[in-house]
Amino acid sequence: MPAVDVAGEFETIRRLFAPLAHPEWGRGLKDDVAVVPSKPGHDLVLTKDAIVEGVHFLPTDRLDTVAKKLLRVNLSDMAAKGAEAFGYLLACHWSERCGWPERMTFVDGLRVDQKAFGVALLGGDTVVTPGPASFSMTLLGWTPKGRTVARAGARVGDLVFVTGFIGDGWLGLQGAQDKLSLEPDRIAALVEQYRTPAPRVEFAPTIRDFASASIDVSDGLIADLGHMAEASGVRMEIDLELTPRSAAGQAWFDGRVDEQAALEKLVTGGDDYEIAFTARAADEAVLRREAEKRHLRLSRIGRVTAGQGVVARFAGQPVQIDRPGFTHG
Structure with missing residues (x-):
């Protein structure tokens, strides 16, 4: 059970996630959307991964490592396409074990990796679930126009x-x-x-x-x-x-x-x-x-x-x- 009472959705966003938001595109997480300007000469690349407690991480894992893994598995997809990531949308489905200290720990992991990899939060959602904790991220990046590397393209002799x-x-x-x-x-x-x-x-x-x-x-x-x-x-x-x-x-x-x-x-x-x-x-x-x-x-x-x-x-x-x-x- 949570060690302390957990604040509501908007308090969680204001106190924990707003400091992670992109200073311009994320609108301070005070709107229902993020607005990302186009980058001339580039394609927008998106990828999405979800991780679930008991499937992709252990119930005993610290939530800062869970947050880091969530971001990093998405960054891995982006790197394999030759793309450069810049921001992400996040959905958190908190379980009963995710009290305020645990949520702070999760955000601490994101804060460290945002700085390490040069990305920022653009928006998302946070809810409570009676089941296991799960988290989903949509990562956005750019490649020069027409240069995204696909799974298709391997040639005989390669x-x-x-x-x-x-x-x-x-x-x-x-x-x-x-x-x-x-x-x-x-x-x-x-x-x-x-x-x-x-x-x-x-x-x-x-x-x-x-x-x-x-x-x-x-x-x-x-x-x-x-x-x-x-x-x-x-x-x-x-x-x-x-x-x-x-x-x-x-x-x-x-x-x-x-x-x-x-x-x-x-x-x-x-x-x-x-x-x-x-x-x-x-x-x-x-x-x-x-x-x-x-x-x-x-x-x-x-x-x-x-x-x-x-x-x-x-x-x-x-x-x-x-x-x-x-x-x-």
Whole structure:
């Protein structure tokens, strides 16, 4: 139950959310709409994600990390399109555990990440629910006109790349649920990645300039590559051994007897929020230089061929993956 009485909707907006509002476009959250001027020569890009307690975050998670995750998963979508975010609309469905201190904690997380990523609140809604807490965000951004990178566009002969590391999100969830047997610092690193993933916003311009198709890895690497392959009308052939692993992920992997099964868990677990994309083989060198400038790991994990779907290989042999990733209801 809430530790203190909770103020009503308008008091919550005035005291907590108004300070986060864009100084001009958000109208101080005192109107029913936000008014965003057009940006000449640019397309408006929108994305929306929702997270639900018990599904996307744990009931024991602090609400500042929940707020950060909500913003960051949206920023990950935006980065995969080569777009630059500037503002968001927010809907909060507070559960009974969300008293005034918890709501302040949620807003604290947003305040920190707004400053870190250069975005501002434009408007939204706040309500109370008898069910689990849930939050929804619509993020807005811009790309130069006609330059937004789609899932479609991968071409036969392209290479398949992924940023960062794969599997840490799934491993972090296991760690948060006390299901990992690793050194405490390894578990802590994985749990932090699960709760507050790092969207690759710094790589968005490179995606915009060089990617033929792109997607953020949220449901699982194999599942999301499947979405991109379907949209592009091609096949993606992936070498599981090339799956990039963090130091903590490698420590977990080193303890597995069945390497193939372990790799399958990493590439289907989801919650990584890296960018998977295709690009011309001739651009690999410049892509690696751009990644190095940003101290970002970039891995070539496969190739685009004629056909359909995703073919995963281990030791050169095709692998049957029955559950490629998380499926939303």
